[in-house]
Amino acid sequence: MRIVLLTGPGGDAQGWGDMEVTECVRRACEDAGHPARTAYVAGEADFLRLVDSRDFDIVWSALYHITPNEAFIGRGAAGLWVADVLDERRIPYIGSDSRTMRAMIDKSRTHGILSAAGVAVPAHALLRSGDDASAVSYPAFVKPVCESRSVGISDESVVRDEPELRRRVAFVEREFDQPALVEEFLPGDEYTALVLGNGRTREVLPGLVTVEDRHYRSYRILRSDLRGVGLTRVSLAGERTEEARRLGDAAAEALGCLDHTRIDMRADKDGRLRVIEVNGIPGLKPGKSWSPQIYTLYHGSAEGEDEDYRRLIGAIVEAAGRRFGLA
Numbered sequence: 001m002r003i004v005l006l007t008g009p010g011g012d013a014q015g016w017g018d019m020e021v022t023e024c025v026r027r028a029c030e031d032a033g034h035p036a037r038t039a040y041v042a043g044e045a046d047f048l049r050l051v052d053s054r055d056f057d058i059v060w061s062a063l064y065h066i067t068p069n070e071a072f073i074g075r076g077a078a079g080l081w082v083a084d085v086l087d088e089r090r091i092p093y094i095g096s097d098s099r100t101m102r103a104m105i106d107k108s109r110t111h112g113i114l115s116a117a118g119v120a121v122p123a124h125a126l127l128r129s130g131d132d133a134s135a136v137s138y139p140a141f142v143k144p145v146c147e148s149r150s151v152g153i154s155d156e157s158v159v160r161d162e163p164e165l166r167r168r169v170a171f172v173e174r175e176f177d178q179p180a181l182v183e184e185f186l187p188g189d190e191y192t193a194l195v196l197g198n199g200r201t202r203e204v205l206p207g208l209v210t211v212e213d214r215h216y217r218s219y220r221i222l223r224s225d226l227r228g229v230g231l232t233r234v235s236l237a238g239e240r241t242e243e244a245r246r247l248g249d250a251a252a253e254a255l256g257c258l259d260h261t262r263i264d265m266r267a268d269k270d271g272r273l274r275v276i277e278v279n280g281i282p283g284l285k286p287g288k289s290w291s292p293q294i295y296t297l298y299h300g301s302a303e304g305e306d307e308d309y310r311r312l313i314g315a316i317v318e319a320a321g322r323r324f325g326l327a
């Protein structure tokens with residue numbers, strides 16, 4: 001199966017990581033027996049040229065949409081959507097389809113689909129400056145509706161009254177040009193589940209995410225300055241494993257997730273787990289991103305982490321290949 005790894009200026013903000021990570025993914029594909037090359041597309045014209053070249057069997061994209069924005073994902077609707085173009089041309093690709101990708105990038109839409117399917121999510125509302133906020137209960141949590149890597153998340157994301165809420169909604173609009181998702185504050189432990197493969201062979205592997213207490217300030221939340229700097233730890237989910245597995249499985253089913261996703265959850269004030277978001281293109285930095293770490297927790301080999309990483313990448317690629325009759 002000849003694979004083309006698609007990335008561009010937004011690859012780190014939107015997708016599995018920077019060019020160094022992309023090279024690790026590429027090598028792991030090759031080691032799993034699949035010739036792979038990287039295509040860095042600077043803009044829409046590059047992207048269309050690449051897909052029309054058809055010198056590959058399957059695409060694996062680090063980008064939801066084509067954009068020059070390196071700093072954050074930006075408004076979901078901006079730029080050409082990779083999965084839309086691939087669907088239109090009937091080109092096989094790794095990962096969820098366009099409808100699911102669009103739903104996952106928009107946390108408010110994710111919540112809508114999940115709650116309609118009976119999957120537990122926090123109480124929530126999508127707010128812009130000036131909107132009626134009388135239904136919000138406090139403390140509440142305010143975040144950009146379509147970002148990742150804890151972009152825009154700090155202790156100020158927790159708001160205790162309407163003036164604080166309004167200030168934070170205005171901040172999200174100003175900094176990230178998008179509405180704010182306002183959620184019930186979930187004070188409990190945080191979990192993330194690696195979801196791998198499809199149908200009856202789908203695996204949902206939950207992990208507990210922790211940071212040493214001394215790094216927290218007022219709240220035990222993953223602020224943006226705690227992300228990507230080696231401070232988060234992931235371990236087995238212990239007695240929460242079954243609950244997290246069931247919740248993750250129900251969420252993946254409701255959204256129609258394919259091949260590889262990662263589902264974040266937290267416990268509410270009564271200790272019940274709720275899905276906070278579903279990541280459509282989870283990070284793949286060897287040894288550092290949560291998916292490879294969780295894979296090693298559950299499927300660690302005698303050969304060590306590098307071999308586990310190759311097996312994880314192989315499992316993702318082969319799950320997609322089977323769907324398209326390519327494997």
Ligand SMILES: Nc1ncnc2c1ncn2[C@@H]1O[C@H](COP(=O)(O)OP(=O)(O)OP(=O)(O)O)[C@@H](O)[C@H]1O
Pocket residue numbers: 122141143147148149150151153183184185186187190220221222223264266276277279
């Ligand atoms: N309702 C909430 N209550 C408490 N903490 C929350 C809530 N929502 C998010 N958080 C905290 O903010 C962090 C980032 O939120 P979230 O996972 O929704 O966004 P993200 O930036 O897209 O994450 P990722 O990098 O996993 O894609 C979470 O890891 C969690 O610690």
Ligand SMILES: [Mg+2]
Pocket residue numbers: 264277
């Ligand atoms: Mg998250």
